Amino acid sequence: AQKITQTQPGMFVQEKEAVTLDCTYDTSDQSYGLFWYKQPSSGEMIFLIYQGSYDEQNATEGRYSLNFQKARKSANLVISASQLGDSAMYFCAMRESYSSASKIIFGSGTRLSIRP
Amino acid sequence: GAVVSQHPSRVICKSGTSVKIECRSLDFQATTMFWYRQFPKQSLMLMATSNEGSKATYEQGVEKDKFLINHASLTLSTLTVTSAHPEDSSFYICSAPGLLGKNIQYFGAGTRLSVL
Numbered sequence: 662a663q664k665i666t667q668t669q670p671g672m673f674v675q676e677k678e679a680v681t682l683d684c685t686y687d688t689s690d691q692s693y694g695l696f697w698y699k700q701p702s703s704g705e706m707i708f709l710i711y712q713g714s715y716d717e718q719n720a721t722e723g724r725y726s727l728n729f730q731k732a733r734k735s736a737n738l739v740i741s742a743s744q745l746g747d748s749a750m751y752f753c754a755m756r757e758s759y760s761s762a763s764k765i766i767f768g769s770g771t772r773l774s775i776r777p
Numbered sequence: 778g779a780v781v782s783q784h785p786s787r788v789i790c791k792s793g794t795s796v797k798i799e800c801r802s803l804d805f806q807a808t809t810m811f812w813y814r815q816f817p818k819q820s821l822m823l824m825a826t827s828n829e830g831s832k833a834t835y836e837q838g839v840e841k842d843k844f845l846i847n848h849a850s851l852t853l854s855t856l857t858v859t860s861a862h863p864e865d866s867s868f869y870i871c872s873a874p875g876l877l878g879k880n881i882q883y884f885g886a887g888t889r890l891s892v893l
Contacts, residue, residue, distance in 0.1 A: 694880055704868055706821075706884035713880065752820060756882075761874035762809045765882055767821045 664688075665755050665768035673774050674743050681728070682738040682771050684753030690714075695736040696754040696765065697727065699747075706752075712736060713759065740773075748775045780804065781873050783885025790861055791893055798856045798888045800871035806851035807873035812844075815868040815887075827854045861892045 664687040674680040686695065693714045699707040712720045712727045720727045728737040740747060753768040782801045790796050800810055808829045813821040825835040825846050833846035843865075845857040858865055869888045875881035 696880075696882070698884075704815075704870075704887040704889070706870065706872075708881050711880040761880070761882075764811060764823055764826055765872070766823065767813075769820045 665753055665766055667753055667768035667771050669771045670769075671772040671774070673776055675776050676745060677742055679739060679741045680743050680747075680773065682740070682751050682753070682773065684736045684738065684768060686734050686736060686753075686755050688734075688755065688757055690757050692759045694756040694759065695727070695729070696756070697725070697736075697738045698752045698754060698767075700750040700752060700770075702749070709751075710738065743775050745775050745777060748773060781807075781871060781883045781885045783871055783888060785888055786886060787889045787891075789891045789893065792862050793860055795857055795859045796861055796890060798858075798869055798871075798890075800854045800856075800873070800885050802852045802873050802883070805873075805875075807854070808851060809874055810848060810854040811872040811882075812846060812854075812856050813870045813872065815870060817868075821870060824856075829854075858890065861890070863892045866890055866892045 666685045695712045697709040710720050710722045710725045710727050712729045719729050724741045726739045750770045750772050752770045754765045756763050756765045780803050784799050810827045812824045814824050815821045823836050824839045825833045827833045827846045827848035829848045835841045848854040871885040873883050
């Protein structure tokens with residue numbers, strides 16, 4: 662069974678600093694997708710970045726990049742130049758298989774707080 | 778704009794009543810829709826996968842007679858919490874896969890259910 666682990670329940674970071682949110686996963690499949698979502702206090706889920714298991718390059722989306730280390734089964738999110746608006750819950754998630762109809766399982770989340 | 782519309786956003790009901798939550802895909806067809814439940818300060822837990830025209834697939838431990846899911850059309854899935862009790866109070870979120878070839882999962886804005 663697939664599993665997502667986020668070991669940092671909470672993090673405090675100074676504004677403008679870079680921050681890395683950890684995520685490890687466990688799956689026996691070769692084809693899978695990894696996601697990061699941001700959830701502010703409003704509850705909405707905001708898609709940040711996606712990495713496919715066969716993607717050779719690390720995914721990047723603006724200030725977000727995914728440090729994908731397949732052999733170690735880790736998919737850490739790096740946020741560069743953090744902003745106050747980055748304060749939120751962050752969830753790492755995995756979809757086992759490339760089919761969009763496959764379910765997505767979430768990690769326990771990391772609460773990120775940005776200090777001014 | 779939102780591509781998955783979820784209603785209501787908030788509902789308060791008395792114990793023993795039933796509550797229906799609707800999720801509509803806007804401008805695209807969703808043959809599959811996922812229903813998640815999120816307790817305060819916890820992660821999203823997948824409850825079930827609804828499939829248009831067929832029975833929903835429930836995750837282990839989720840009572841299918843209590844959480845009725847109907848996916849009657851390609852744009853509408855509903856979750857009915859029957860005979861709600863205070864322990865059912867939670868944040869319920871629906872999600873639909875993006876268009877073929879895209880790796881985005883669209884989420885509704887969520888429904889906060891409070892059972893008195």
